[in-house]
Amino acid sequence: MIRKALAVLVMVLVWIHSAMAATVKYDLTITNKVVRLAGEDVVAMAVNNSIHAATLFFKKGDWAKITVTNKLAVDTSVHWHGILLPNRQDGVPYVNQLPIKPNESHLFEF
Ligand SMILES: [Cu+2]
Numbered sequence: 001m002i003r004k005a006l007a008v009l010v011m012v013l014v015w016i017h018s019a020m021a022a023t024v025k026y027d028l029t030i031t032n033k034v035v036r037l038a039g040e041d042v043v044a045m046a047v048n049n050s051i052h053a054a055t056l057f058f059k060k061g062d063w064a065k066i067t068v069t070n071k072l073a074v075d076t077s078v079h080w081h082g083i084l085l086p087n088r089q090d091g092v093p094y095v096n097q098l099p100i101k102p103n104e105s106h107l108f109e110f
Pocket residue numbers: 079081
């Protein structure tokens with residue numbers, strides 16, 4: 001009887017946790033941008049026209065949906081460090097996924 005009550009309690013807690021989680025969406029566009037460094041104009045990679053990229057905020061349990069659009073002339077990807085996520089979402093070209101081709105997008109979900 002106690003086992004059954006505990007199992008129900010755990011199921012209710014899991015349901016409450018999943019019901020409280022939000023889906024957090026970001027759109028990241030990768031481009032080249034000319035910036036002045038040490039007195040010289042250089043081409044650097046920018047995310048949403050910013051160097052460095054913006055910080056993405058999530059709460060524990062949130063569902064992340066991050067669309068990355070490649071506006072570079074070469075293949076690219078985003079590799080996520082410090083996050084426990086499914087291996088197929090980790091963004092390493094030719095390891096976890098194919099690279100994002102120029103003018104194409106990839107949706108990361110974890
Ligand atoms: Cu790594």
